[in-house]
Amino acid sequence: MAGSNIIDLNPELLSAAAESKAWPFEEAKKIIERYKGADFPETILFETGYGPSGLPHIGTFGEVARTSMVRHAFRVLTQDKVATKLLCFSDDMDGMRKIPDSVPDRSALEPHLHKPLSSVPNPFGGDYASFADHNNAMLCRFLDTFGFDYEFASATRYYKSGRFDAMLLRAAERYDQIMAVMLPTLGSERQATYSPFLPISPKSGRVLYVPMKHVDAKAGTITFDDEGTETTLSITGGRVKLQWKPDFGMRWAALGVDFEMFGKDHQTNAVVYDRICNILGGRAPEHFVYELFLDENGQKISKSKGNGLTIDEWLTYAPTESLGLYMYQRPRQAKKLYFDVIPRAVDEYYAFLAAYPRQDWKERLGNPVWHMHDGNPPAIDMPVPFSLLLNLVSASNAQNKDVLWGFISRHTQGVTPQTHPELDQLVGHAIRYFDDFVKPTKTFRPADDVERAALEDLDKALGALPAGANGEAIQNASLNVARKIERYQDHSKQSPEGGPGVSGAFFQMIYQVLIGQERGPRFGSFAALYGIAETRALIERALAGQLA
């Protein structure tokens, strides 16, 4: 999505951008305001944080996607004259406090509890030296599949390389100030043992949460008790890390981060991060607080609860772009993230895409697709909405794309999987969505005696038809069956021969018994596409009681 690509900067666009109220522009303007009356630094740094104890998830995607949108808006506003960078920072020096559920051999990790994730062996085997390396690689692969433009950063490597040393020494100098900020934010129990410095034990390799006995700013050392041994350790070179709140502030100060967004759960703490950053002589980045995602019951989505939707699940049923749209829209509102929102997101995406070419620049800059595609949305013709496809799959009970395409091409000429590959993709998504969500809710009912006889007659009638019979022929054959049955005679209608017409109840019965739905497409067309032999097999199964 966002990249170091060339972006469009025509004059009308630029003047519309200056006025735009779209949230990425609002955020980008905060960064410009930040440097008002001064020169921009060499590179404007956008950061997103990532905790590598789990796999990348939908929140990771949202944060990177949204940050990329702000970055792009900034590039447009500054006419791309200022270099920008998105740093995806992995806090892989964090101690492994518990063993994740997802690993294969949990007991093998037990000896490594509380060690930095980058020192924990990789439980998945393979090419990566540590657990953190593995998860970091998963993150990068994840981001790469979406085409994000970013630079990966490992906390462990930054600490060990000495990149944070100057700031760590300053933190020792200003230890009292940092403590003065931190202590009031803690409960009394934690206050007693709190330390912003977390030494890595030379003895056990663990990240220690121990009180400081002495902090020597001049020597750049800390002294603490390590399981009975009084230990003095240099705070530089990755021997000591900072506790997370000071870590945020220190990192911002050390790297000169200009923008970092985070979820509402960080909001209260952000003030603390900022103050630490200031104490260390840095300027806190611009923030943007986004709302958390909720499940269908309005509960916060969390990995541990396993509620809500995973990114893989979303992408099983819909194209990536629909998820990008979801991320663009109303980031400050808590939105429900569950399966029901997918069809709407998909259809809205294509609707926005279709509207784009005929919009003026002001409207375009308010159109999500402009932000999602770095100002260069693709031209895609989507003749059939996703909601309609779902309807159709459900009605036809389609098991594969061919059946569905049969219906589609009947109604829209010149549309084929070749001319409309996106639609073809969507057809596949619709079938999967149907299988997983609609199908389980279907309720088949058994046929009573009259219905049973009617279906048997229908079966025979179908059997008498030639193999290639068309929809019309099948429809007429089934009507002939129904006309003989008293229950389905409708005397308010007339058959071609002058007798009573066929009641709609006949077809309703067919769908209730055969497909488990109240309605369906014209039966003749359905049977023609579904196949006469297949339809007869379906009747057989229904009569054998295998459906209800």
Place this chain on the structure above:
RNA sequence: GAGCGCGUAGCUCAGCCGGUAGAGCAACUGACUUUUAAUCAGUAGGUCAUGGGUUCGAAUCCCAUCGCGCUCACCA
């Protein structure tokens, strides 16, 4: 306790840089000449939570109140 968000048609929501209320679904009516429908036309339904303010004009901006939800206060 602190912070954030929400309260608009039966349901899900859009509209919110102010200018006579919208969509989808549901409901109802009718057309399509054997009603099974990815069709078309139409109807109905809202004191835009409440009270005040700014304004010629407020669902939209400001203040207050009520209701609902979430987050943080242990860890990251």
